[in-house]
Amino acid sequence: MTELIGAIDQGTTSSRFLIFNRQGEPVAEHQTEFKQIYPNSGWHEHDPLELVSSVEGCIAGAVKDLEQKGGDLRNIKAVGITNQRETTVVWDTRTGEPLHNAIVWTDTRTSALVRELKTRPGFDALQEICGLPLSTYPSCSKLLWLLEHIPKVKAAYNEGRLAFGTVDSWLVYKLNGGPQANVHVSDPTNASRSMFMNLKTCDYDNQLLDFFKLDRNKLHLPKIVRSSCPDSYGKLVGGTLAGIPITGCLGDQSAALVGQKGFEPGRAKNTYGTGCFLLYNVGEAPVISKHGLLATVAYYFDGKPVYALEGSIAVAGSALKFLINNLSLAKDSREINELAAGVEDNGGVVFVTAFSGLFAPYWIDDVKGTLLGITQFTQKGHIARAALEAVCFQTKAILDAMEKDSGHPLQRLAVDGGMSNSELCMQTQADLISIPVDRPKMRETTALGAAIAAGLAVKVWNNIDELKDINTIGGTIYEPKITKEDSSKMFTRWEKAVYTSSGFV
Ligand SMILES: Nc1ncnc2c1ncn2[C@@H]1O[C@H](COP(=O)(O)OP(=O)(O)OP(=O)(O)O)[C@@H](O)[C@H]1O
Ligand SMILES: [Mg+2]
Numbered sequence: 001m002t003e004l005i006g007a008i009d010q011g012t013t014s015s016r017f018l019i020f021n022r023q024g025e026p027v028a029e030h031q032t033e034f035k036q037i038y039p040n041s042g043w044h045e046h047d048p049l050e051l052v053s054s055v056e057g058c059i060a061g062a063v064k065d066l067e068q069k070g071g072d073l074r075n076i077k078a079v080g081i082t083n084q085r086e087t088t089v090v091w092d093t094r095t096g097e098p099l100h101n102a103i104v105w106t107d108t109r110t111s112a113l114v115r116e117l118k119t120r121p122g123f124d125a126l127q128e129i130c131g132l133p134l135s136t137y138p139s140c141s142k143l144l145w146l147l148e149h150i151p152k153v154k155a156a157y158n159e160g161r162l163a164f165g166t167v168d169s170w171l172v173y174k175l176n177g178g179p180q181a182n183v184h185v186s187d188p189t190n191a192s193r194s195m196f197m198n199l200k201t202c203d204y205d206n207q208l209l210d211f212f213k214l215d216r217n218k219l220h221l222p223k224i225v226r227s228s229c230p231d232s233y234g235k236l237v238g239g240t241l242a243g244i245p246i247t248g249c250l251g252d253q254s255a256a257l258v259g260q261k262g263f264e265p266g267r268a269k270n271t272y273g274t275g276c277f278l279l280y281n282v283g284e285a286p287v288i289s290k291h292g293l294l295a296t297v298a299y300y301f302d303g304k305p306v307y308a309l310e311g312s313i314a315v316a317g318s319a320l321k322f323l324i325n326n327l328s329l330a331k332d333s334r335e336i337n338e339l340a341a342g343v344e345d346n347g348g349v350v351f352v353t354a355f356s357g358l359f360a361p362y363w364i365d366d367v368k369g370t371l372l373g374i375t376q377f378t379q380k381g382h383i384a385r386a387a388l389e390a391v392c393f394q395t396k397a398i399l400d401a402m403e404k405d406s407g408h409p410l411q412r413l414a415v416d417g418g419m420s421n422s423e424l425c426m427q428t429q430a431d432l433i434s435i436p437v438d439r440p441k442m443r444e445t446t447a448l449g450a451a452i453a454a455g456l457a458v459k460v461w462n463n464i465d466e467l468k469d470i471n472t473i474g475g476t477i478y479e480p481k482i483t484k485e486d487s488s489k490m491f492t493r494w495e496k497a498v499y500t501s502s503g504f505v
Helices: 048-068 111-117 124-131 140-149 153-156 165-173 204-213 251-259 317-325 334-343 380-406 423-433 445-459 482-500
Strands: 004-010 014-021 026-033 076-083 089-091 164-165 246-251 268-272 276-283 294-299 306-311 348-353 370-372 413-416 438-441 476-478
Touching: 004 048, 004 165, 004 445, 014 048, 014 445, 026 048, 026 089, 026 294, 048 165, 048 445, 076 165, 076 251, 076 445, 089 153, 111 140, 124 204, 140 153, 153 164, 164 165, 165 246, 204 276, 246 251, 246 445, 251 276, 251 294, 251 334, 251 445, 268 348, 268 445, 276 334, 276 380, 306 380, 317 334, 317 380, 334 380, 334 423, 348 380, 348 482, 380 423, 380 482, 413 423, 423 438, 423 476
Parallel strands: 004 076, 076 246, 268 413, 413 438
Antiparallel strands: 004 014, 014 026, 089 164, 268 276, 276 306, 294 306, 348 370, 438 476
16 A cells, blocks of 8 residues: 655645655646736735635545546545745634735735835844845735735734734645634744744744734734644645645745755755745755845754755746736747747847846846847747746846855756746756756656655655655756856846846836
8 A cells, every 4th residue: 555645735826736655756636727816016916715725626636636546545644735935814813714815925015115114223133033135025014014004904903813824824724624723833934934933943033023013912923833743734624635634834945945855955946937946955054145045944844944045036937927818929838938949049139027026136126027129120939038038047146146155056956847847948047057957857846845744744754865766767957058158148138137127117
């Protein structure tokens, strides 16, 4: 009998449920997209109830898939959760109902608020404690915005019945049945993205909460527990998997690092999904970046927490979705690739895909998406190619910053995520960073990471050494094919484009 582990992957554009065996192979899965809500320019919301129902639908779909393939759901020992990070949900502790749509991590409505916060006394001390530079990206300003603008939220706060959570916390709460069980927890990889958590203690920090003027007697914050834990996350109460314990929880980027088995200091991975995120394992002490990167928790299993340096890029695959959905440039991302591959180069076009400002290592919030270098010569293919290249340029900028912060150049970049399916994008990436790019055969590494966290807690695997053979065969290596000189010429043009587009807003 083979033991199985389920993994909920609640992403920015889709939810998934995958079932893995002990060899780390997905044996069944189901995925659904859900509604993206854009109420104003720069605003981005999700319906919290739809996030839950999409996850429940995926669990049902994957279980059906398992049974159709002759599998037995009684072999599922535990479930892990991985999720889009920073996205902010607020609910009423009495009813368990959300008090507003979730504000998504990409949302920039708080840019004025953030500018104001930067002038508050105590601002300079924040990054040293929580690892993140203040921007619209973490959860803190999203929560402050809700308190300031939504009377229902403010009233719940004043009456001591306002619960805050990132998506992991919300899902765990609802999947446990809501207010009855009242399981309100989060793991450090998620909690560290709120700007409320002290990176070293992995607990809330009064200096941070005081800075944001939040009163813990009025606000219910999730209890921070380890990412892999047999008894803190409760269990599923409904559906075909009712009774199965939830034993693992990791923010999606941490999960991908775990799924790539980036367990030693110096290991890094880059995930090209809706956005793109490079995480570099720095070991058991956090490294506060001097070059525009984030310090974050990689995972906290047993023993000590393990930390990472992170380079966050807000827009990756979402640029392709924009070309497809908003401009009808192509019908899907495969066709974007065909268009891009149909031209020799970008034809002089640079696409600064700053739909949410620019994140790492630039942190420029007064920039919006900008296409530069268009002439009568420009074809669709050039724009498609520039969209693929944009994420590769930003990854190059992040690797340069990472080298300065860590003192070590990376030897090889492990990749995954939807956009890593693009051969052209991965070759371009290798060309621009002048080191090999290593893409595994099984690219659902985010879900695999959640399964690993859950499986370790219930001893499906006894330790991380038992994971060493997982997903090692059948990958692809992209070697750099252009000279460093040519690569640096392309990069210089990108940097010029970034500074040309800045200050427009
Ligand atoms: N062949 C392809 N070439 C280029 N891009 C692709 C290809 N296939 C998928 N993508 C892009 O990958 C993205 C989806 O990636 P992925 O499935 O990793 O994201 P996700 O998990 O839904 O999002 P996230 O986890 O970031 O919320 C889409 O934006 C899509 O445009
Ligand atoms: Mg994902």
